[in-house]
Amino acid sequence: MSKPLLEVEDLWVRFASKKRVVEAVRGISFSVGRERVGIVGESGSGKSMTGRSILRLIRHPGEVEAKKIHFDGQDLQALSEKEMRDVRGHKISLVMQDPKFSLNPVMKVGDQISEAYRVHTNASKTEAKERSIAMLNAVQIRNAERVYDSYPHEVSGGMGQRIMIAMMLIPEPDLLIADEPTSALDVTVQRRVLQIMDKLVQERGMGLIFISHDLNLVASFCDRVIIMYGGRIVETCRADELQNAKHPYTRGLLNALPDIHKPKDQLSVLERDPKWIEDPSVDAFL
C-alpha cells in the first residue's frame, strides 16, 4: 500500500488533577491509509480521546503528547493554532456522537452547512446553498429545502446526525474521523449513512477512522479493526478476521454479544484481567 495518510506514534493523553494524573490514552501507535479503520472498545477505553487528540481538540487540563502525529507528510504537532484551523474540517473532519450538542442551536441548519463550505472555499452564497442542498440530498434527507431553513430543534435526532455528516463531508476532507456516528440512528438509516461514507472511501480515496462500540458493525463495515482497552491497543486485526481474534478481551466482548442464530441460556460475562492494563500497547501500523 502507498504511504499512509495518518501516522501516530506513542500517543499519550493525560488529565492531571491535584491528586493524580489520569491517563486516558497510553502510548498508542497506529496508522491509517486510504481505508476504513475501526476503533472499538468500551466506554472509557480512550477511543474518542484518540480521535480528538489528532485534531488537537482536547481541552485543558488534558494534555496530548506524542512522538509523531503526521498527516499527509505534515507534522500536525508543529502547526500553529491558525494553521490547525485550516486542517480541521478541510483536511480532517470529525463527526461527533450527539447531534444535539454539536449543532449550533440558534443558527439555521442550512447556514451552518454553507458556512462549513465557505470557510474553506471561495464559493459564493448561492453556490454554497446549492452545494449544501445537494449534500443534504446525498445523506438521504427528504425535503432538503425545508430542512435547510429549519433550526436544529426542529429536526429529529437521526436527521440531526445526517446533517452533521453532510456538514463534515461538504469540504471534502481527506480523512474523516467518525465518533459513533450511527449509534443514535435506527438500523435502516444507519445503513444509508454507512453507504455514503463507504462510497466516499471507495470513490474519493478518503481515509476513515470509525469509532464504535458495535463489534458486528465494525467487523462488517471496516477493513481493519483496532481494539482498545484501558487507553491502549490490545489487538489489531483485519475486520473479516475479527471472529478469530486472539486477545482474551476481544474474545470476551465477542462472547458477551447475544446472537440471533445461536441461542444460549446465559451470556458469558467478561472477566477482566488487571494484566491487560499493564501490558504495553500493540502497534497498529499497516
Add this chain to the structure above:
Amino acid sequence: MPSSDNTKLNQAPIALDIQNLNVYFGEGHEKFRAVKDVSISVEAGGSFGLVGESGSGKSTVLRAVSGLVPSWDGTVAVNGEPISKKREMSYCRTIQMVFQDPYASLHPRHSIDRTLSEPLRLHKFDNIDDRVNQALVDVGLGASFRFRYPHQLSGGQRQRVAIARALMLEPDILLLDEPTSALDVSVQAEILNLLSDIRKKRQLTYILVTHDLAVVAHMCDEIAVMSHGEIVEIMDVETMRESKPEHEYTRELLEASEGYQPEA
C-alpha cells in the same frame, strides 16, 4: 388460528392482555395517534418482545400500560381484570417498569436507600430494612451500596438499582424499556443474565422493548414488530431465527442487524 390460541390458553393464564390500544397526543387538529389498534396478550411467566425503530410507538405502549400516558383508549387487562384510567395502589404492586437511561431514571439527590425504600413506605410494607438489603443482594450489588448516591455508581450498577427498585413491590409483570441500550456489551450481558435469572426465580412476566433484535431473540419467546404505531407482525422466536418473517419491514430490520452490506 383459533386452534393454536386454545392450546395457549390451556398452558398458562394471560397475565397482560391489551386489546385495540390507541394512544393519542395533542388536541384538536394537532391530535396525533401514536399507537394504532395494538393488541397483544402475554401469558403468565412469558417474555414478550416489542421491536421497532424510534418513533414506532413501542415505548408508548409500555407507558400507556404503566399509566404514564393518560390519553389512551382500548382495553388493558392485567391478570384478567380490566384496568381503569385511575390506577389503584394495588395495580402498582402488580406491574413495574425499568427505564432506558439509568443516568436519568434515578433521582440524583436521593441515596440508593431512599430510592429503594420509598415505594415500600408508600405501600406500607414491613421489614423495610431487610427488604432493601435483600434487594441489593438479589441484583448482585450487596448491602454496601445502600447509602451511596447514583453519581457514585457506574451505568451498569445504576441499572441494577433501577431493577431492584422495580422489584421492591414484588410485581408479577416487569415492563422493560430498552434496559441495556445505554450500556456497553459486556455490561449488557451482565444485566440480561440478571434479568433472566430473576424471571426464572420469581416467575415474572416480561415485556421488553428494544431495537436490538439479537437482545430480543435472546430474551423473548414471542416478538411483535412495530412500525408507525402499528404492529406489522407477531412471530415466535424460532421464525425470527430462521429469518422467515412474513413482513417486508421485519426482513429489512433483520438484514440490518446482520451488520453492514455494501450497496447492491
